[in-house]
Amino acid sequence: MVYGATAQLVPPPTATQEEQEPDTTQEQKPDSLRMRFYPRSIRFGTDLISLIKSQTTSTFTGWEVNADIDCGKYFMAVDYGSWGRNYDLRNGGDYTNSGTYWRAGMDANLLRKDPDKNLVFLGFRYGHSSFSESSNIHISDPFFGDVQKHVTNPAVTAAWGELTGGLRVKIWKEFWMGYTARMKFAPTVTGETGMTTYDIPGYGRNVKGFYWGFNYQIFWRIPFTKQKKAAPKPPPKSEF
Amino acid sequence: MRFLLVGILFLLLSACLSEPDCIITATNNVKISLHKITSDSSNYVKFVTISISGADSVINTLKDSVAFLNLPVNPHQGETTFRFQYKKKINAITVIKTDSVTLSYVTQNIIISPSCGGYVYYTNLAVVSTSFEIIPKVVFNQLSTSATVQTNLAIKL
Numbered sequence: 001m002v003y004g005a006t007a008q009l010v011p012p013p014t015a016t017q018e019e020q021e022p023d024t025t026q027e028q029k030p031d032s033l034r035m036r037f038y039p040r041s042i043r044f045g046t047d048l049i050s051l052i053k054s055q056t057t058s059t060f061t062g063w064e065v066n067a068d069i070d071c072g073k074y075f076m077a078v079d080y081g082s083w084g085r086n087y088d089l090r091n092g093g094d095y096t097n098s099g100t101y102w103r104a105g106m107d108a109n110l111l112r113k114d115p116d117k118n119l120v121f122l123g124f125r126y127g128h129s130s131f132s133e134s135s136n137i138h139i140s141d142p143f144f145g146d147v148q149k150h151v152t153n154p155a156v157t158a159a160w161g162e163l164t165g166g167l168r169v170k171i172w173k174e175f176w177m178g179y180t181a182r183m184k185f186a187p188t189v190t191g192e193t194g195m196t197t198y199d200i201p202g203y204g205r206n207v208k209g210f211y212w213g214f215n216y217q218i219f220w221r222i223p224f225t226k227q228k229k230a231a232p233k234p235p236p237k238s239e240f
Numbered sequence: 241m242r243f244l245l246v247g248i249l250f251l252l253l254s255a256c257l258s259e260p261d262c263i264i265t266a267t268n269n270v271k272i273s274l275h276k277i278t279s280d281s282s283n284y285v286k287f288v289t290i291s292i293s294g295a296d297s298v299i300n301t302l303k304d305s306v307a308f309l310n311l312p313v314n315p316h317q318g319e320t321t322f323r324f325q326y327k328k329k330i331n332a333i334t335v336i337k338t339d340s341v342t343l344s345y346v347t348q349n350i351i352i353s354p355s356c357g358g359y360v361y362y363t364n365l366a367v368v369s370t371s372f373e374i375i376p377k378v379v380f381n382q383l384s385t386s387a388t389v390q391t392n393l394a395i396k397l
Contacts, residue, residue, distance in 0.1 A: 059354075087351075087354040088354065089351065089354055089357045089358045090354065090355050090356060090357040091357030091358065091359075092357075093357075093358055095351050095354070095358065135349050135351060135358055137349050137358040137359065137360055139268075139315060139359075139360060141268065141312060141315060142312075143292060143295040143297065143312045144294065144295060144312070144314060144315055144316065147315045147316065147360075149315070149347065151349045194347075194348070194349060195348060195349035195350065195351075196348055196349070196350045196351075198350075198351040
């Protein structure tokens, strides 16, 4: 904080000064991101894709809310959501799941010196999900006739990691929009009893390797302190 | 830096290739190979009847001697008993013997994808009890239609 304040108070060197002194102060240029790590504002948001998918498809119901805290260059982020799938299987039977999930992690802003603090970020998340799932599977067997296998996993938990990237852009006053791309990996599932988990709320299909996710989000930002407005630049001097 | 970007792009695109192939190897048939008691060589046996617990019908259509059987386990239960009536030469006299083996297994519902379907896989095949002189050996404990799984159970008789 002291560094930032000092940097703003020092007047920019004039051309004459620059000529007289060698450029030893280049590393000390003011940088809006080189600030102390403390919370400046919180943003609350929601994922529009989940909401639209819930309304337009019969196989998904869910929502997700997001929050991030501006700590200077770094943003602490948490997500919480609900997720339910309902699939009809091609060979008869069905699959359903329902549960909640959360993610927590941190993003690093790659944009430097942006006055609005728009973000282009990379980050990571730890994800955790608690859910139940069930399936009905039909089998036709020449010896045993038609068989219907109903299996339930009543209490399953899953955890995974994510690499995130995306952007947040200030639209109007404290209203922000942005997207988050998620590279999800290493899902671990516990609590399977009768069936192998097919779909993990917050993660997606339970597959080895990487799995892709995408959120398009809107946010409302609440600053913890009033931001000082930057002093208006003096008008350029007339050459005449 | 350029390689890093290419690497990140590859990882991103690899996630798009995660749609599973619709390869179904699920079956409730157990592959049984028959061997001589004195060696591991195949033993061709003439079966009179084969009955399967939980099934109404009995297999009695095996006209020829066989060294290999493909028998279904009961999908309603976790155990199935196969009762074999077969011809065996003892001191140059052909007699009809009856032996049985009870197998246990675990079923696992696996959804491959909605467009491919969901199937029941049978795993953890084990011999619970038997009347054979030598306890049958589980060679591969997962039932599968895959050609790589040639035998689940080897019986010496």
